[in-house]
Amino acid sequence: MEIDNRVMQYVLNHSINGILIFNNNFNIAFSNKAAQKIFEYNEMLTGKCLSEFIPQDNLNKIRQNNTERFYKIKLKTKVIAFDVIPIFEKNIIEGYAAVFQDVSKYESIVEEMDKFKELNRRLEAIIDSSYDGIYVTDGEANTILLNKAYEHITGIRGKDILGKNMMELVKQGYFSQSGSLLAIEKDRQVTLRQRLVSGKEILITSTPVYNTNKKREFIVTNVRDISDLVKLQEKLSETKALNEKYKSELENIKEQTIEIPELIVKDKNTIQTVRTALKVARVDTTVLLMGETGVGKGQFAKLIHKNSTRLHNRLVEINCGAIPRNLIESELFGYDRGAFTGALQKGKMGVFELANNSTLFLDEISELDIDMQVKLLKVLEEKIVKRIGGEESIPINVRIIAACNQDLKKMVEKGLFREDLYYRLNIIPVVIPPLRERREDIIPLCLSFLDEFNSKYRMNKYITVSVLDSFMEYSWPGNVRELRNLIERLVIMSQNDKIDKSLLPQYILGKNHTEKEMEKEIKEEIQENSIDEYVGMNLKDATIRFQQKLINQTIDRLGSQRKAAKYLEVDPSTVSRKLNE
Numbered sequence: 059m060e061i062d063n064r065v066m067q068y069v070l071n072h073s074i075n076g077i078l079i080f081n082n083n084f085n086i087a088f089s090n091k092a093a094q095k096i097f098e099y100n101e102m103l104t105g106k107c108l109s110e111f112i113p114q115d116n117l118n119k120i121r122q123n124n125t126e127r128f129y130k131i132k133l134k135t136k137v138i139a140f141d142v143i144p145i146f147e148k149n150i151i152e153g154y155a156a157v158f159q160d161v162s163k164y165e166s167i168v169e170e171m172d173k174f175k176e177l178n179r180r181l182e183a184i185i186d187s188s189y190d191g192i193y194v195t196d197g198e199a200n201t202i203l204l205n206k207a208y209e210h211i212t213g214i215r216g217k218d219i220l221g222k223n224m225m226e227l228v229k230q231g232y233f234s235q236s237g238s239l240l241a242i243e244k245d246r247q248v249t250l251r252q253r254l255v256s257g258k259e260i261l262i263t264s265t266p267v268y269n270t271n272k273k274r275e276f277i278v279t280n281v282r283d284i285s286d287l288v289k290l291q292e293k294l295s296e297t298k299a300l301n302e303k304y305k306s307e308l309e310n311i312k313e314q315t316i317e318i319p320e321l322i323v324k325d326k327n328t329i330q331t332v333r334t335a336l337k338v339a340r341v342d343t344t345v346l347l348m349g350e351t352g353v354g355k356g357q358f359a360k361l362i363h364k365n366s367t368r369l370h371n372r373l374v375e376i377n378c379g380a381i382p383r384n385l386i387e388s389e390l391f392g393y394d395r396g397a398f399t400g401a402l403q404k405g406k407m408g409v410f411e412l413a414n415n416s417t418l419f420l421d422e423i424s425e426l427d428i429d430m431q432v433k434l435l436k437v438l439e440e441k442i443v444k445r446i447g448g449e450e451s452i453p454i455n456v457r458i459i460a461a462c463n464q465d466l467k468k469m470v471e472k473g474l475f476r477e478d479l480y481y482r483l484n485i486i487p488v489v490i491p492p493l494r495e496r497r498e499d500i501i502p503l504c505l506s507f508l509d510e511f512n513s514k515y516r517m518n519k520y521i522t523v524s525v526l527d528s529f530m531e532y533s534w535p536g537n538v539r540e541l542r543n544l545i546e547r548l549v550i551m552s553q554n555d556k557i558d559k560s561l562l563p564q565y566i567l568g569k570n571h572t573e574k575e576m577e578k579e580i581k582e583e584i585q586e587n588s589i590d591e592y593v594g595m596n597l598k599d600a601t602i603r604f605q606q607k608l609i610n611q612t613i614d615r616l617g618s619q620r621k622a623a624k625y626l627e628v629d630p631s632t633v634s635r636k637l638n639e
């Protein structure tokens with residue numbers, strides 16, 4: 059078949075690609091129909107200049123560049139792919155033949171693809187930069203994606219598990235439990251906590267993701283390394299526990315130190331008693347203080363009064379054991395004028411009246427005889443006093459603090475103390491332990507008394523440790539009073555500033571001293587007493603002086619006036635009278 063110019067023209071015109079032939083100046087010598095269509099031109103392009111259809115800078119590029127053949131040219135409404143073939147005449151470019159195509163459609167697809175690729179790249183970057191591990195399977199639990207953090211946390215490499223099914227991976231021992239499988243099974247989000255072989259604690263959250271047809275498409279699993287968090291949590295609870303411990307130790311320390319100026323309190327037994335006393339102080343009720351002689355019942359009475367609502371009124375005290383029997387009634391209730399011979403003209407108030415709106419401290423209450431107990435009970439119940447020889451009923455508002463160093467209950471049993479009065483007084487009992495049961499108080503008390511007497515006598519005495527040791531051993535039958543008296547004596551008697559063991563009486567040095575041995579020592583000391591100090595006195599003064607000395611020493615040793623009275627075979631009231639002479 060012969061292909062002539064007509065056939066060529068026919069073929070070129072039916073090509074779906076645009077075809078142009080143009081010279082060096084871009085004047086078009088030939089164009090086909092497709093070219094006309096691509097440039098959206100109704101007439102033949104032959105004779106036109108290509109610059110009418112293609113931006114000049116593209117044409118310049120074609121002219122400058124003989125090696126490049128393919129150009130992507132952007133027109134106003136479309137993009138064309140231009141394949142330019144130079145036409146040579148004796149090695150010189152005479153013109154060009156161009157085959158081109160409208161690629162706008164492909165262009166937008168490529169653009170979309172590029173955008174998609176970019177989005178994918180960004181997503182991957184985001185997933186990989188996540189601090190949490192991310193693991194994605196398809197709806198059937200086949201692994202399709204995991205990030206670097208996942209590899210780092212679990213130590214499993216992506217290339218070993220990508221594409222594999224979770225069930226298979228669990229079987230192979232990669233995982234002990236799979237969040238993805240559980241999420242598929244439950245068809246909802248699940249959270250698990252796992253401990254890896256490496257010791258790491260992880261928190262796994264697997265979430266099913268559904269497509270628009272509500273079909274499960276992926277399972278996205280988030281894996282968080284909570285090892286640090288768990289450690290932190292453990293640390294926090296340790297710190298909390300430690301805090302609690304310090305707090306309770308602080309409370310303990312607080313409980314162990316009570317600052318009351320007039321009381322030396324260090325031993326936990328005494329601290330406990332002080333706490334009870336302070337609690338009781340606030341309740342306006344009768345208090346019965348019990349404890350051996352010299353334990354500090356008087357001090358506790360002051361403490362209770364000072365911490366009560368009545369603190370602004372004076373505490374009135376009466377020692378029932380120190381007042382002669384015939385005077386006790388008038389001391390308690392007062393008398394009207396002319397009540398008895400020797401009575402004051404204007405009469406006298408009793409301690410109940412004096413203590414009105416305040417506190418009355420009835421010390422050594424067990425010393426009251428039964429008659430007086432009956433009268434006391436009546437006053438306590440009726441809250442009214444009548445002076446001796448008086449008619450008037452005087453209303454009184456008095457808080458009673460009673461004290462006794464005897465076992466009142468036993469006295470009740472023996473019929474020496476009225477049961478009704480006992481119960482009337484024993485509303486709130488406060489038992490003060492003897493010094494031997496609160497040994498921690500001994501040294502603080504001792505040092506405080508030493509201070510007191512050093513400043514009273516303007517001295518600078520000190521006590522040796524061995525003396526303190528002996529004090530800690532001794533049983534202190536006379537309690538704090540005995541300790542106080544002894545310290546005063548030691549301060550006065552020591553020749554130099556040092557108070558050492560040589561100054562201590564035998565009964566302190568020997569442990570388990572019996573009362574008999576003590577009596578013997580007292581007698582010996584009395585015998586040793588020089589009479590030099592009585593020389594020059596008249597008999598009466600010398601007798602008084604001697605009696606007082608004897609009584610004081612006996613009280614010092616035995617601890618109480620009553621014990622001294624018993625030992626010296628006199629009435630306790632005589633002892634107190636002699637001391638006041």
Ligand SMILES: Nc1ncnc2c1ncn2[C@@H]1O[C@H](COP(=O)(O)OP(=O)(O)OP(=O)(O)O)[C@@H](O)[C@H]1O
Nearest residue numbers: 320321322350351352353354355356357463538539
């Ligand atoms: N905790 C203390 N701190 C300081 N001094 C105290 C303490 N306890 C008692 N004393 C002192 O001891 C002495 C005896 O105390 P107090 O008179 O209160 O004892 P008491 O139990 O009332 O004795 P009695 O049974 O003989 O009446 C007082 O000089 C008192 O100041």
